[in-house]
Amino acid sequence: MTLDNIKEEIEKAGKIVILTHESPDGDAVGSSLAMYNSLKQLNKDVDLIIPEYPETFSFLAGAEKIKKDSEITNYDLAIALDAADIKRLNGFAKFFEDAKVTINIDHHGSNKMFADYNFVNPDAPACCQILIMVLQYLGVDITKEIGTCLIAGIITDTGGFKFTGTSKETFEFTSWLLSIGVNVSDVYRKVLEIRTKENFALMRIAIDRLELLEDGKIAFTYITKEDEEKVQAKNGDHDGLVDIGRTIEGVEVSILLREADGFFKGSLRSNEYVNVSDVCMMFGGGGHIHAAGCSIHLPLEEAKERLIQEVKNYLR
Amino acid sequence: MTLDNIKEEIEKAGKIVILTHESPDGDAVGSSLAMYNSLKQLNKDVDLIIPEYPETFSFLAGAEKIKKDSEITNYDLAIALDAADIKRLNGFAKFFEDAKVTINIDHHGSNKMFADYNFVNPDAPACCQILIMVLQYLGVDITKEIGTCLIAGIITDTGGFKFTGTSKETFEFTSWLLSIGVNVSDVYRKVLEIRTKENFALMRIAIDRLELLEDGKIAFTYITKEDEEKVQAKNGDHDGLVDIGRTIEGVEVSILLREADGFFKGSLRSNEYVNVSDVCMMFGGGGHIHAAGCSIHLPLEEAKERLIQEVKNYLR
Numbered sequence: 001m002t003l004d005n006i007k008e009e010i011e012k013a014g015k016i017v018i019l020t021h022e023s024p025d026g027d028a029v030g031s032s033l034a035m036y037n038s039l040k041q042l043n044k045d046v047d048l049i050i051p052e053y054p055e056t057f058s059f060l061a062g063a064e065k066i067k068k069d070s071e072i073t074n075y076d077l078a079i080a081l082d083a084a085d086i087k088r089l090n091g092f093a094k095f096f097e098d099a100k101v102t103i104n105i106d107h108h109g110s111n112k113m114f115a116d117y118n119f120v121n122p123d124a125p126a127c128c129q130i131l132i133m134v135l136q137y138l139g140v141d142i143t144k145e146i147g148t149c150l151i152a153g154i155i156t157d158t159g160g161f162k163f164t165g166t167s168k169e170t171f172e173f174t175s176w177l178l179s180i181g182v183n184v185s186d187v188y189r190k191v192l193e194i195r196t197k198e199n200f201a202l203m204r205i206a207i208d209r210l211e212l213l214e215d216g217k218i219a220f221t222y223i224t225k226e227d228e229e230k231v232q233a234k235n236g237d238h239d240g241l242v243d244i245g246r247t248i249e250g251v252e253v254s255i256l257l258r259e260a261d262g263f264f265k266g267s268l269r270s271n272e273y274v275n276v277s278d279v280c281m282m283f284g285g286g287g288h289i290h291a292a293g294c295s296i297h298l299p300l301e302e303a304k305e306r307l308i309q310e311v312k313n314y315l316r
Numbered sequence: 317m318t319l320d321n322i323k324e325e326i327e328k329a330g331k332i333v334i335l336t337h338e339s340p341d342g343d344a345v346g347s348s349l350a351m352y353n354s355l356k357q358l359n360k361d362v363d364l365i366i367p368e369y370p371e372t373f374s375f376l377a378g379a380e381k382i383k384k385d386s387e388i389t390n391y392d393l394a395i396a397l398d399a400a401d402i403k404r405l406n407g408f409a410k411f412f413e414d415a416k417v418t419i420n421i422d423h424h425g426s427n428k429m430f431a432d433y434n435f436v437n438p439d440a441p442a443c444c445q446i447l448i449m450v451l452q453y454l455g456v457d458i459t460k461e462i463g464t465c466l467i468a469g470i471i472t473d474t475g476g477f478k479f480t481g482t483s484k485e486t487f488e489f490t491s492w493l494l495s496i497g498v499n500v501s502d503v504y505r506k507v508l509e510i511r512t513k514e515n516f517a518l519m520r521i522a523i524d525r526l527e528l529l530e531d532g533k534i535a536f537t538y539i540t541k542e543d544e545e546k547v548q549a550k551n552g553d554h555d556g557l558v559d560i561g562r563t564i565e566g567v568e569v570s571i572l573l574r575e576a577d578g579f580f581k582g583s584l585r586s587n588e589y590v591n592v593s594d595v596c597m598m599f600g601g602g603g604h605i606h607a608a609g610c611s612i613h614l615p616l617e618e619a620k621e622r623l624i625q626e627v628k629n630y631l632r
Binding site for chain 2: 170
C-alpha cells in the first residue's frame, strides 16, 4: 500500500525536499512545516522551499528554516503537500521533476496524481488532516509543535470548524491536541481572526458599497485597483471580502468584483442551492458549488450586469 | 451526590417548569430546549417558559412548544438553566419561588447557588456542555434533535469553538454528534454566521466610524439612538459590533459606545493582556478579563475621552 511505499522511500532517502502550492495558505504552510518538523525528528536531511508566504504563519515551529530557493536540484526524494497539480508548485516544479522519487500528499478532488506515490483523499477537509495518519504511520511523535502546524492548516481549510467537510476525525484530533497542550484558541485567533489594517480598510470600502439586489438574494460589491493602491494593499489583503455578503440574512449569492489589469476578477459565494461554479463556467471560470471565480473582460457596470443576469437564472 | 438528587426529583415530579435567563442567547434557548425534549422523552409533564427569544433559534426541535407564560404557579419542580441569578429569570422568578423543589444547572462563575440543588460548573464553556453529563445520567437517549439543541448552545458560547474555554470534551462531544448525524455546519451557520439586515446596516455605520487610536492599540467606534432608529434596529441587532475592532492586527482593546436613554453603554473587548473588567469597574461596571461593560453618564466625546484615558493606563 502507498503508505508503506512512502515510509520506505523516506527511510532510504538521503536528501529530501518539501514543496507546496503557490500563494500558500495555512494548510499549505502548516502541512509543509508539520512534515518538515517530523522528518527532522526522524533525523532526515530535509529542505522546505516556499519562496513567499503570509507573515501570519511565521509563529509556526520551523518557519525560520524555510528556504526561498535551493542550489540542489537532484534531491533523492521530493514531497509535494496540498498541491493539486505539479504546475502549481510555482516555478519549483524542477525540484520535483529532477528528484529521484516523488510523493504527492493532498486533499483536492482535482489532484492530477503527478507523483510516483500519490496519497490523495478528497474527503479530508485539509491536507493537514491527512498528515495525521501519515505521520503516525511513519512513527512520528506528534509533539505540541507539530500539532500546532497541523491545527493551523485544519483551522484554515475548515474556516474554523465551520465548513461542511469538517469531520468526526477533525473534532477528535482537535480534542486530542488539547490534551497534549496545544493552544487551539491562540492558533484560531492568529490564523483566522486577525486581519491586517489594509484588509480592514478594503473591507470598509467593500461594505460601504455593498448592495442587496433581487429582493435581497444577491449581495454585490467591488474593489478597484485605485482602492487597493490607496490603502496600500498587499497580496492577500482582499481575502475574505466576498464572504461578508453571504452572512446577511436572505442572501443566497454574494459577488465581489475586483479590478485586475484591464479586466475584473469575479468571486462568487453561495449559501444553499445556487451552483456558482456553473455560473462562473459561463464566463470561462469555475470552482466549487459554493465558491467559484471567473475573469470578465468588460467595464465594471457591464461585468456587474452580466453576472447578475446569469445568477438570476438560478435563483428560486 | 447532586446528580442523584436531580434524577430523583425529576422522577418523582408531576408538573415541571423550565426557566432560563432574560435576553436569552443560544446557550439559554439551546439548553432549555434540550432539557425540555429530554423530559418529554422521559414522559414527563413539562412546560418551558421563555417570553421572548431570537427568531434565530426557532429551528430547534420543540421551539414551537415554548410558552410565553403559564397559569400554573405551584409546579412540583422548577429547573433554571444557564441563569446565574434568580433575579435574571426575568419576572418568572415567581414560578421558581413557588415551586416545591428547585434545580439550578449553570456554568457562570458568578452563580448565586439559588436552588435546592445546584449543579454548577464554571469550567464548562456552555450550560449545554454540562447538560451532556446530566442527560446521560438521567438515562436520556441523546437524539439528533436533542444533540442539535446542545450544539447550538455550545457553538454560541464558544464563539464557534474559538474561545479559550473550549475544551477537550467540547470537541469530543461534537465529534460524536457528527457520528449520529447532527448537521453541525448548518447549526454553525444559523447560529453564528447569519446576520440580520439591520445588524449589517449598524455594522456598516460602526465600521465607517471606527478609529484606531494610541498607535493602533485601541479601536474605537460608536452607535447612536438615531442610527438604530434609522436602520430600524431590533433588540440584539447591535450584537457583535464591538468584536470587529479586536480583529484588526495590533489592536489590544476594542471599544463600542452605544447610546441608551440619556447615557452611553460601553462595551470593551481585549485580546491579550488588558483586563477590561478592571477598566469597566472604574465606571461602576464589570465583566470578564477580555469582555466587559459599563454605563457612562456623559456626552459622547467626554465618555470616549474618559474611557480612552483609562484604557491607556493598561497599555504596554
